[in-house]
Amino acid sequence: MKINKLILGIGLIATSFTFAQNTKKEVLFTVDDKPYYTDEFKRVYNKNLELVKDESQKDLNQYLELFVGYKLKINKANKLGLQNNSRYINELASYRQQLAKNYTSDSKVTKALVDEAYARIQKEVKASHILITCDENAMPADTLKAFNLALDIRKKALAGESFESLAEKNSQDPSVKDNKGNLGYFSAFRMVYPFETAAFKTKVGEISMPVRTKFGYHLVKVTDVRDNRGEVTVAHIMLTKSQNAKPEEVEKNKSTIQEIYAKLKQGEKFEDLANQFSQDKNSSFKGGMLPKFSSGQLSSEEFENNSFALKNTGDLTEPFETQFGWHIVKLIQKHPVKKLDEMSKELENKISRDERSRLIEKTVNERIKKKYPAVRNEKLYAKIKSIVGDSYYKGEWNLPENKKDFDGTLMTIGTSNIGGTEFLTELDTQKKAKNATIKPIGKLVDFYYNNFAEEKIKKYFNNNLENEFPEFANIMEEYRDGLLLFDLMEKEIWNKSKQDSVGLKEFYSKNQSKYVWKNRVKVLTASSTNEDIMKKTLKMLKSGLKADEIKAKLNTNDVVNVIFKEETFEEGVANFPKTLNSKEGEFTSVFKEGDHYFVNKTIQKLAAGNKTLEETKGKVINDYQQFLEDNWVTELKKEFKVNVNQEVFNRLKAEMKK
Numbered sequence: 001m002k003i004n005k006l007i008l009g010i011g012l013i014a015t016s017f018t019f020a021q022n023t024k025k026e027v028l029f030t031v032d033d034k035p036y037y038t039d040e041f042k043r044v045y046n047k048n049l050e051l052v053k054d055e056s057q058k059d060l061n062q063y064l065e066l067f068v069g070y071k072l073k074i075n076k077a078n079k080l081g082l083q084n085n086s087r088y089i090n091e092l093a094s095y096r097q098q099l100a101k102n103y104t105s106d107s108k109v110t111k112a113l114v115d116e117a118y119a120r121i122q123k124e125v126k127a128s129h130i131l132i133t134c135d136e137n138a139m140p141a142d143t144l145k146a147f148n149l150a151l152d153i154r155k156k157a158l159a160g161e162s163f164e165s166l167a168e169k170n171s172q173d174p175s176v177k178d179n180k181g182n183l184g185y186f187s188a189f190r191m192v193y194p195f196e197t198a199a200f201k202t203k204v205g206e207i208s209m210p211v212r213t214k215f216g217y218h219l220v221k222v223t224d225v226r227d228n229r230g231e232v233t234v235a236h237i238m239l240t241k242s243q244n245a246k247p248e249e250v251e252k253n254k255s256t257i258q259e260i261y262a263k264l265k266q267g268e269k270f271e272d273l274a275n276q277f278s279q280d281k282n283s284s285f286k287g288g289m290l291p292k293f294s295s296g297q298l299s300s301e302e303f304e305n306n307s308f309a310l311k312n313t314g315d316l317t318e319p320f321e322t323q324f325g326w327h328i329v330k331l332i333q334k335h336p337v338k339k340l341d342e343m344s345k346e347l348e349n350k351i352s353r354d355e356r357s358r359l360i361e362k363t364v365n366e367r368i369k370k371k372y373p374a375v376r377n378e379k380l381y382a383k384i385k386s387i388v389g390d391s392y393y394k395g396e397w398n399l400p401e402n403k404k405d406f407d408g409t410l411m412t413i414g415t416s417n418i419g420g421t422e423f424l425t426e427l428d429t430q431k432k433a434k435n436a437t438i439k440p441i442g443k444l445v446d447f448y449y450n451n452f453a454e455e456k457i458k459k460y461f462n463n464n465l466e467n468e469f470p471e472f473a474n475i476m477e478e479y480r481d482g483l484l485l486f487d488l489m490e491k492e493i494w495n496k497s498k499q500d501s502v503g504l505k506e507f508y509s510k511n512q513s514k515y516v517w518k519n520r521v522k523v524l525t526a527s528s529t530n531e532d533i534m535k536k537t538l539k540m541l542k543s544g545l546k547a548d549e550i551k552a553k554l555n556t557n558d559v560v561n562v563i564f565k566e567e568t569f570e571e572g573v574a575n576f577p578k579t580l581n582s583k584e585g586e587f588t589s590v591f592k593e594g595d596h597y598f599v600n601k602t603i604q605k606l607a608a609g610n611k612t613l614e615e616t617k618g619k620v621i622n623d624y625q626q627f628l629e630d631n632w633v634t635e636l637k638k639e640f641k642v643n644v645n646q647e648v649f650n651r652l653k654a655e656m657k658k
Contacts, residue, residue: 025039027648083480092480100462129219133215157219168180194213239325295308508620525577525599526538526550527562
């Protein structure tokens with residue numbers, strides 16, 4: 001019952017974003033003079049046509065009754081104030097936020113980025129870099145200085161100086177002392193997006209122009225490109241190597257790892273030896289198992305190469321040494337690169353968390369700005385700029401005491417006016433932010449104004465989605481009504497039917513003829529995959545042994561040879577036993593179905609008769625809810641004035657039957 005009725009509520013949220021909005025709109029009916037239109041009725045009917053199983057709900061006259069009843073319930077919910085419930089408000093806001101994402105993204109840009117990322121994932125690039133640090137908000141002079149320094153280093157490299165030596169001398173990446181600028185192999189999403197792009201666009205053996213990232217300027221030298229090896233899951237046994245290890249300690253570890261390897265070759269379990277000997281405490285208790293990884297994900301390229309070199313599940317490496325110690329690696333599983341259709345959602349999620357998402361946001365913002373340009377009051381803006389001085393950089397600037405002078409409209413977006421005092425408050429909030437270094441002060445104010453205007457435009461667009469996209473408005477209205485309907489039904493019907501034990505018993509008594517058993521039979525079934533076991537079971541059953549006694553004799557050494565179940569079947573049901581003795585207490589012979597052998601015993605025959613309330617309580621509660629709801633809708637029609645425009649409905653029926 002709940003599903004059939006709520007299909008008009010909760011089920012409505014699945015509407016298509018591309019639904020045409022060309023239906024002629026006329027008032028179909030009113031509830032207390034509130035109009036409901038033909039376009040909504042037609043849209044909801046067509047959308048739910050394939051979902052309903054009850055043919056009566058496909059009849060337009062019957063469907064109108066359901067639709068009017070649905071709207072009566074929504075009116076009742078609003079009358080009771082359920083729309084003011086905090087849980088309802090929060091759930092609706094959360095749903096709107098999720099739905100809005102479909103309208104505040106750019107599918108073309110997203111697809112292009114997915115395709116680009118997938119193409120890059122097919123390869124792994126080996127690259128080195130030199131970093132000249134430069135703050136994202138550095139002054140133009142400092143930015144130019146860092147760029148020129150990177151350019152000079154590039155000229156030296158092109159002239160023949162060793163890139164590795166130049167990295168050691170000039171790179172401001174702290175890891176250069178360990179890796180001399182070599183970053184190893186990596187694929188998409190392993191580096192920040194601008195760096196990744198430079199690496200994938202630079203040919204092997206060449207050095208990129210200075211590339212700007214949030215860290216500064218990079219020179220990228222590509223030394224190799226290979227096919228992506230995918231991911232691999234391995235287990236390892238590790239004997240760690242301390243930084244100040246003595247020669248005898250090193251030799252002992254080398255000897256021990258060889259002994260462990262010999263044990264493995266003799267057939268001892270890898271998991272047991274890892275648990276016993278591995279000094280990697282994060283994996284030893286799991287049999288040495290490591291999370292799956294790809295190239296460039298670990299700190300040891302040698303460990304990765306040895307792992308990927310294994311071919312078959314269960315293969316072992318010989319003991320090898322890395323900067324971390326001695327290892328033996330066992331291959332658990334190789335994970336090749338997935339197909340695009342298998343990865344597209346995963347890539348979209350990665351893009352949404354990656355610097356790439358700025359490209360999508362930028363495209364959307366540009367589109368929104370064209371549709372809703374922010375018109376600025378230049379006179380008021382100049383007045384605001386004039387009161388922001390260099391004390392702002394020290395965090396000492398304060399809002400003016402008399403803010404009334406700035407109360408006028410600073411910008412207009414569509415039908416929304418934003419006052420000057422709101423922007424002043426934003427300036428006050430931002431004065432200690434990391435961006436508050438842009439000079440001169442006028443440029444800093446412009447920077448904050450542009451961000452402020454962009455946020456206001458996005459907010460206006462978001463708040464205006466219902467007006468901008470009719471399908472968005474439809475989905476939100478339907479979801480809103482669905483939530484209200486659920487809360488209302490829970491309050492007025494479902495909870496009442498469960499708690500009203502007196503009413504439930506009375507309903508059951510009046511409708512007892514609906515709740516009856518057909519002839520039934522209680523059956524004991526024994527089953528086994530072994531025919532001889534089943535023959536022994538039948539013999540024991542006939543001798544009077546009980547099921548538990550038989551299991552104790554036949555299920556030995558932790559092997560389950562026979563199992564029993566007792567079940568009552570009603571005549572006519574699909575799973576009624578095909579093989580059954582007609583007399584109570586009698587057994588069938590051993591018979592086979594599929595891979596199993598069976599014996600059935602007819603324990604008891606039960607004559608047709610009335611079901612008790614407990615035996616059919618779920619069905620009675622369901623029917624009682626339907627009874628209460630039908631009576632409730634009748635009462636709602638008395639509480640609210642309903643007026644159906646029959647002439648309009650007749651025209652609509654004729655149109656929809658074409």
